[in-house]
Amino acid sequence: MKAVILASGQGSRIGYKTKPLLKVAGRRIVDRTIILLKQHVEEFIFVVRKDNDELEKHLEKNWKGKINYKVVKNPVPERGNGYSFFLAKNAVGNSKFVLTMGDHVYSKEFVEKAVKLEGLIGDFKPKYVDVSEATKVKVEKKRLKDIGKNLKDFDCVDTGFFVLDNKAFEAAEKVAERKEVVELSEVMKELKPVVSEVSGEFWMDVDTLDDLKKAKKLLVKLSVKGKGDGLISRTINRKISTKISEFLVDYVTPNKATLLAFFVGILSAFLVFLNIGLAGVVYQFSSILDGIDGEIARASLRTSKFGEWIDSILDRYVDFAFLLAIAIYACREAISTKLLIITMFALIGCVMVSYSTEKFKAAYGFSAYVLKEMKYLFGKRDERIFIEMIFCLLNMPVILLLAIALIGNIRVASTIAIVYKKLKF
Amino acid sequence: MKAVILASGQGSRIGYKTKPLLKVAGRRIVDRTIILLKQHVEEFIFVVRKDNDELEKHLEKNWKGKINYKVVKNPVPERGNGYSFFLAKNAVGNSKFVLTMGDHVYSKEFVEKAVKLEGLIGDFKPKYVDVSEATKVKVEKKRLKDIGKNLKDFDCVDTGFFVLDNKAFEAAEKVAERKEVVELSEVMKELKPVVSEVSGEFWMDVDTLDDLKKAKKLLVKLSVKGKGDGLISRTINRKISTKISEFLVDYVTPNKATLLAFFVGILSAFLVFLNIGLAGVVYQFSSILDGIDGEIARASLRTSKFGEWIDSILDRYVDFAFLLAIAIYACREAISTKLLIITMFALIGCVMVSYSTEKFKAAYGFSAYVLKEMKYLFGKRDERIFIEMIFCLLNMPVILLLAIALIGNIRVASTIAIVYKKLKF
Numbered sequence: 039m040k041a042v043i044l045a046s047g048q049g050s051r052i053g054y055k056t057k058p059l060l061k062v063a064g065r066r067i068v069d070r071t072i073i074l075l076k077q078h079v080e081e082f083i084f085v086v087r088k089d090n091d092e093l094e095k096h097l098e099k100n101w102k103g104k105i106n107y108k109v110v111k112n113p114v115p116e117r118g119n120g121y122s123f124f125l126a127k128n129a130v131g132n133s134k135f136v137l138t139m140g141d142h143v144y145s146k147e148f149v150e151k152a153v154k155l156e157g158l159i160g161d162f163k164p165k166y167v168d169v170s171e172a173t174k175v176k177v178e179k180k181r182l183k184d185i186g187k188n189l190k191d192f193d194c195v196d197t198g199f200f201v202l203d204n205k206a207f208e209a210a211e212k213v214a215e216r217k218e219v220v221e222l223s224e225v226m227k228e229l230k231p232v233v234s235e236v237s238g239e240f241w242m243d244v245d246t247l248d249d250l251k252k253a254k255k256l257l258v259k260l261s262v263k264g265k266g267d268g269l270i271s272r273t274i275n276r277k278i279s280t281k282i283s284e285f286l287v288d289y290v291t292p293n294k295a296t297l298l299a300f301f302v303g304i305l306s307a308f309l310v311f312l313n314i315g316l317a318g319v320v321y322q323f324s325s326i327l328d329g330i331d332g333e334i335a336r337a338s339l340r341t342s343k344f345g346e347w348i349d350s351i352l353d354r355y356v357d358f359a360f361l362l363a364i365a366i367y368a369c370r371e372a373i374s375t376k377l378l379i380i381t382m383f384a385l386i387g388c389v390m391v392s393y394s395t396e397k398f399k400a401a402y403g404f405s406a407y408v409l410k411e412m413k414y415l416f417g418k419r420d421e422r423i424f425i426e427m428i429f430c431l432l433n434m435p436v437i438l439l440l441a442i443a444l445i446g447n448i449r450v451a452s453t454i455a456i457v458y459k460k461l462k463f
Numbered sequence: 464m465k466a467v468i469l470a471s472g473q474g475s476r477i478g479y480k481t482k483p484l485l486k487v488a489g490r491r492i493v494d495r496t497i498i499l500l501k502q503h504v505e506e507f508i509f510v511v512r513k514d515n516d517e518l519e520k521h522l523e524k525n526w527k528g529k530i531n532y533k534v535v536k537n538p539v540p541e542r543g544n545g546y547s548f549f550l551a552k553n554a555v556g557n558s559k560f561v562l563t564m565g566d567h568v569y570s571k572e573f574v575e576k577a578v579k580l581e582g583l584i585g586d587f588k589p590k591y592v593d594v595s596e597a598t599k600v601k602v603e604k605k606r607l608k609d610i611g612k613n614l615k616d617f618d619c620v621d622t623g624f625f626v627l628d629n630k631a632f633e634a635a636e637k638v639a640e641r642k643e644v645v646e647l648s649e650v651m652k653e654l655k656p657v658v659s660e661v662s663g664e665f666w667m668d669v670d671t672l673d674d675l676k677k678a679k680k681l682l683v684k685l686s687v688k689g690k691g692d693g694l695i696s697r698t699i700n701r702k703i704s705t706k707i708s709e710f711l712v713d714y715v716t717p718n719k720a721t722l723l724a725f726f727v728g729i730l731s732a733f734l735v736f737l738n739i740g741l742a743g744v745v746y747q748f749s750s751i752l753d754g755i756d757g758e759i760a761r762a763s764l765r766t767s768k769f770g771e772w773i774d775s776i777l778d779r780y781v782d783f784a785f786l787l788a789i790a791i792y793a794c795r796e797a798i799s800t801k802l803l804i805i806t807m808f809a810l811i812g813c814v815m816v817s818y819s820t821e822k823f824k825a826a827y828g829f830s831a832y833v834l835k836e837m838k839y840l841f842g843k844r845d846e847r848i849f850i851e852m853i854f855c856l857l858n859m860p861v862i863l864l865l866a867i868a869l870i871g872n873i874r875v876a877s878t879i880a881i882v883y884k885k886l887k888f
Binding site: 348350365 | 767768769771772776779780783786791794798799800802806807810811814815817818819821822823824825826827828879882886887
């Protein structure tokens with residue numbers, strides 16, 4: 039399969055002549071499309087305006103040798119995007135191909151589903167686009183019957199994503215013979231392709247600066263992977279972290295965000311000796327920041343196994359540093375064997391909560407959170423840190439350690455009970 | 464594919480009339496064969512003596528409803544195992560089938576390789592069988608040329624494992640027409656099957672009580688999965704643990720062995736307050752016992768993900784308990800913030816060594832030990848425990864904690880450095 043990407047627009051409404059090079063959530067639109075499509079297609083064909091070589095330069099600098107691609111130049115972009123499409127004919131040859139628009143942003147989920155289908159990919163329940171601005175499609179017997187911006191009676195919205203074969207070029211040629219300006223919708227009206235459904239997934243076309251902001255916001259919001267989130271994460275942390283991610287996603291890499299959360303966490307441990315209440319608040323803030331690396335990574339298509347791994351190790355050391363600081367702080371009044379024991383239990387409980395689920399994934403090959411009983415357990419990191427903040431504000435370090443010792447180890451014991459009951463054999 | 468299992472021998476040399484029901488390393492021979500073959504075949508056909516229904520009763524009690532099987536009764540077992548084989552003809556029908564002997568013990572690795580091949584499976588480099596007693600095979604142009612116990616010139620040894628089709632029954636019929644006693648080797652001489660190679664893997668036929676002992680010993684020895692073993696494990700622990708496993712494998716389940724090691728570990732922590740030197744020795748002994756559950760599980764084909772998971776969690780708590788005991792013991796002289804800090808560092812280091820590799824497996828989907836630099840790192844559990852024993856014997860609890868704090872955390876830092884260098888992207 040190949041991919042044809044139409045990038046011969048003028049970008050007049052947004053005031054930037056090469057829309058595919060606009061950055062949305064830390065990635066240029068074209069790079070996003072390439073990343074999402076490259077495991078599915080063996081060659082990309084970009085159709086650009088003859089008088090604009092910015093995209094070509096970008097591809098040469100960033101993608102040469104990494105993907106196969108051709109650039110087709112359109113000397114008459116004023117003849118419409120249907121004509122631009124037609125110009126890709128020779129480059130495509132006899133291959134099946136994906137056709138998509140250079141200024142459209144798609145989520146990973148959308149692309150994964152769409153590439154497996156055929157014809158015009160329609161969204162029957164558009165959640166993220168302004169339907170009044172969208173191109174509508176009327177379907178009859180699974181094929182396109184009519185298409186246009188002003189259709190009153192329609193079934194779905196054109197996502198700008200197509201999976202086509204040679205016949206589409208024949209249709210484009212026919213339209214080009216009778217019309218000077220060839221819109222892609224005209225080509226589709228001639229072709230009457232199958233209409234396949236990918237509904238409710240994120241996709242957008244970017245026409246204005248407002249669209250650009252909206253796309254960024256949505257990509258960050260959708261990057262929240264809720265599965266492992268505890269109560270505090272869902273109700274407080276994520277609401278704040280997504281706002282911060284939205285602000286940072288264009289400037290900060292996920293690994294830098296990981297380091298930032300780590301340093302703020304370590305800082306909170308040192309702050310214990312200055313002001314324990316402040317330390318608790320900063321620790322809770324580091325817990326909010328801890329969500330940002332993942333959000334930025336997923337929104338900007340920069341997830342990495344290394345990132346996931348190192349984040350998880352650094353979290354354990356932050357928790358260790360904070361508990362150690364609290365224990366030392368508690369020592370100031372009187373150090374006792376009892377305190378040592380409580381502190382040790384707090385540390386092992388706190389680390390083993392994470393250890394038990396990670397080792398589960400290593401042994402079983404899937405997440406322990408598919409066991410629904412796991413979701414009702416209290417004591418995930420976000421929840422523990424919130425409790426710790428409260429005891430810091432109350433200046434009750436020993437009770438804090440005792441609480442963590444109990445919460446952590448009870449959670450581990452409950453995890454063992456659940457897994458034993460469900461998956462002993 | 465089906466499987467034909469010949470079980471019509473008299474077991475006269477071993478003094479037990481139903482050899483397939485003998486236990487080898489915690490499993491009856493026939494159960495072992497069924498477990499190893501059941502994911503590859505859809506039906507089992509057992510050929511038994513008409514005057515011995517022990518195997519049939521065993522199958523009914525243990526395997527009914529779990530596998531498809533038929534029992535074919537041989538009224539004239541004195542006509543030889545080739546004739547027993549011939550009697551399976553109708554039950555097999557037109558299917559391709561595995562033919563194997565009811566008194567042969569095979570390793571998982573042997574079966575996994577052999578079922579994918581065809582004809583007579585020959586071992587060209589027998590490592591575990593007494594060649595003088597074995598049936599030898601001469602090969603010519605990839606086919607059997609001659610077969611017999613007393614062949615002087617031979618290429619490989621008959622493993623008693625065959626992958627055959629209908630033609631084998633025709634050959635058996637021909638031999639049966641001209642001979643009263645039909646040995647399987649006569650059938651093979653007639654058939655001249657392809658000879659396929661599975662060399663060096665464990666398999667054995669069990670004729671005597673000595674064979675039985677030898678098979679058990681080898682199965683336990685081969686169950687040592689060396690990949691995660693540290694220096695002390697390789698040089699000391701495994702040598703002792705395999706001896707203990709050999710003794711226990713017929714009586715103890717892997718999960719009970721896990722609990723045993725756990726309790727001995729916890730006991731060692733309590734012993735610190737009685738006699739720290741003894742405690743260190745018992746801790747080291749629990750480290751030896753820690754290998755037994757895995758050895759028994761693999762030798763008796765009882766490995767489980769739950770077992771792997773819970774063993775790993777309990778190990779962390781044993782290490783925790785021992786460090787805590789040592790810290791409390793060290794407190795007796797003088798408790799100080801310094802001691803608290805060292806103890807906390809020891810605990811986090813000790814747990815994070817394991818956490819970092821388990822989380823690696825969870826994130827990357829493969830073991831961190833495929834990175835060869837990982838093998839040179841010091842500080843695996845067996846190594847740490849050995850060091851701890853030495854400091855216990857020297858009655859140096861604080862130095863012990865300091866050593867573990869250093870060894871553990873340096874190992875984690877080194878792991879991060881290695882992974883970062885190799886797998887950052």
